[in-house]
Amino acid sequence: MSRNLAMGIGVVIILLIALGAYVFMSKPPAQISTTSSAITTKPPSTTATSTSPQPTATTSQLSGSLTVLVPTGDPTLMPYVRMVADEFTKRYPGVKITIQPVPFGQMVQTALTALQNKNPDPAVIIFYPSQASTLGPYLMDLTPYFNSGVLNYSDLPMSAMTAVIMLSSDGKITKIFGAPFQMVFGYVLVYRKSIIENPSLRAEFKQKYGYELDPATWSSWDQLIQAAEFLQSKQVAKYALLFPDGLQQSIFNGFIGIFYTYALNDPCVDIPKFGGAAPAQGYWAYFKMTEQGVNITVGCPSFLQALRTYKRLIQFQPPIDVQAMEYDQLRDLFLTGDYAMVAAWTSFIPIYNNATVSKVAGDIGIAPLPGGKYPYATGLAPTFVGINPYTQNPDLAARFVAFMMSPEMYRRGAEKVGFVPGTISGLRAASEVPSMSWVRPFIPLLEAKISQTDLARLTLVNRVTNFFTDLRPYFINEVAKYLRGQQDAETTQRNIYQTWQNIAKIS
């Protein structure tokens, strides 16, 4: 009996091995072929690929069904997509739209599964910059829709586009796999108007420091820090400033803004400028191409300056050892009224203004960081929309995306749910809504142009395939050691530089 069983089991194992090997060898992930034709930063020229259908449908023909994959967590994203979907189906009764919510943490896996399996659904996929490099190879090239005018390329902020553009080795655009349709600005300075706009405090501050206690007029980190010191000394709130130093993500996205403001004047980093304006800050600033190959700018002097400033910025809140300030702390602690100012994402503004949970509702003002005069620390964190190349109706998906990005919908979204648009015209339309007028100072960040030659530099970070998975964790932990006083700034800089050089995988 045992012998027979053993033989049976042996046969089964051999069959399984063979089956496993067959399944594995015959199922490599789908690869999307890419175009080799060049596209300028103007509306892109024609291109054709196997997964890039030519737009054919006219609006009168629209019918069919669409599933839209939407990450949860953002308080305005889902309501906006629902609102647009309702409006779209009202206008085109032959269209059915299903919204598929997905938690942020499972976003990549869900989208990848559908795309690698060539599933037709979800047809429209919404994703974030950190997910772009993973999903990019599988998403549809939107170039034909830009060429045909279904999507308006010139209305898109180029600084935000770098995460969704693929370049060939000679620097030409080979694929654009997403469009920024929602904009989150971060970090911005959110402050309590009852404190910052207090006339006697303003007069005293002006007398002491010689400039206004007005974040819209500040031009440097030193001015922000002096203001925080002043407010702390006046004990107008328990803590003067809440600044991101969280250990999961916010050290990484908090630091880049500080670094960028110093890097603008650091020839070692060599930030490109076009028409006198620099692109919006981004992780791209950590890499540049030289004749010797890819150079990591972490070794530059401005990195050291930024580290020291960062440490000064977090001195007005509970120490990092007591509570590191991650996304949820930045969102929740300011609600308590214990803080005078917070460096926050603009997506928090509706929560800060929600009187049922917030003690600071109706009492907040917003300014860029480090101040309104030089707003370069505030970056763009766009939410992208892409199309599944295997969807049964790509034209319908593109029409829906275009509708979602129309100034009309954007304006309505701003009015109804406080949605911040991702296009230049959309942001202008939103800024006309009284409750959204705070977006005005940020419009110039979207308008910055990028030259064709700088695109290679700005997309270089996309080619560092382990940037988010390996380089980011190491960075966060080393900077956290510095903020805790466990190592000095020079050691921190050296460790990050050497390790990044050692582990960066550049494709």
Add this chain to the structure above:
Amino acid sequence: MRDKQILFLALPAILYLFSFTTYPIISNIVLSFYERTYEGSLKWVGLGNYLWFFFRDPYGGLILWNTLFYSLATPVIAVTLALPIAVALRRLGGRWLVLLMLPAFVPPVTAAMAWYLMLNPLYGLGYYLMQSGVVKSNPLSTIWTVVLIDVWRALPTAVLIIYSGLRALPRSVEEAAMADGLVGVRKFFAIDLPLVSPHILTAFVLTALTGFFTFDPIYIGTAQVGPRLLDNLAYYSFEKFASGEFGYAATLIVVMTAVGTLLSLAYMKALSAKTMLRLPGVYRLPNREAPRALHAAVLAAALAFVFTPLIWLAIVSVKPPREVINVPPSLLPSRLSFENYEAAFTSGLPFFLMSLYVSLINTAVTVFLAAAAAYQMRVHNLGGWPLVTYILYLMTTPTLLYIVPLYLVVRSLGVYNTLWALVLTYPVMTLPYAIWILYNYYSGFNKQIEEAALADGMTRVKAFFKVVLPLSRSGMGVAGLYAFLFSWGALVFPLAFTSTPYNLADPLSFSGAQTFSIYISMLMSPVTMSYGEVSAAGVVSIIPPLIYLIAVRNHLEKVWGAR
């Protein structure tokens, strides 16, 4: 003919286990030689992933160290605590055991969440620990918090095994010790401890496995410490899997399989251990009974350790939402509020239902398949020792080992993100345990019952269903409880094989299959963090296992020896 019927009964479970465990193990090895390229294809890299992990990954060494640290610190602390608790139980009575066993019935993600809420430095008791100077820094920012949660979860197992060992000491030994005038502390160290040392070793290895499998406390807590710093091989491989790096994830799993196999061998060795521990100098210890009050104090401390995080969880769950994030935190709510429960029931309902479906289906499937296989294995010696060894090996391998290949299988079958993906894969983690429980249960089963049924003209298959199964209710109840607990608390498989909540608009499609564990972990993520709602969800998550526990308590207490 009869032999074929024996094989027929056992074959479904055995075939399932072999196909769903050997293929993944082999597939992991193959995948570990590939990596994903920028363009999304797989590229052969030979030993590149292994070399990367051991020589270039800045956290490779730390992750290996953490894996070993959890695997050692957890059993050392759990067994050290379990010994005096087991002794106190023997002295004060086994009726307290069921309360001490509570952590074993709390889903792992709820356990981790309860501790993290309690130790939170702003909104939890952690605030008072820091204010009073008991701890100097954020209690959540240390690797010891993970160990603490592991110990909390592992302690019941350790207490149960050691307590069972103490109860099983032969009366003759007790009498001989008494005749020699040995009592109390001296008797414990001179007689009891050496005799229960095999049980201690078993408890050590089993709790080491809890430490080795650690996943949920890291998943919940990593945001407080820093990326990678808490990671062990299990969690790190999941992270790589979730970011689409299947090759590297498979590499880590292969390394984990190697470490796990060593632990499995240790476990099997422990099961067959005959050697008794002998301590030097025990005759210098006091030869008198420890006061009963001391035993009571030990038991009270153990119960406080077990219940404090759960009580805090319940308190937070009934605080008004705005009060939940008050600094300093109030110890009691200003008024009872059930808003958190409303929110948890409203948004958590699809997750709750899916957990219930999959737990009930998997429990039924597991118990049925396991009973059919275990009976043949024990009573008819099907498969002999090699099959038993294989089952024991599977019990000691982490489920994470299977996720990459099973994910590919689930995907290719087109059942990803459906109930069927979970129904298909859950028995991988529950079947080995259920077979082992029932294998032991059938050791005392009277074989003549089946023979009598055969003599009455029944076929062996009919005899099994008509006679053996009805008489196995007690063992099946206990095996079912463990299957239910595993299914209800599972996090890794649902994270890997599902992506959206159960679609209640089309309930019969059974598509969208995220479970309640995912719901809780989602509420704990920084982006969607909601302390009140997650605590209410945590309380809710404990209720179904407790109902099951109450239903089979009598069977269980017999197995535990609490009666």
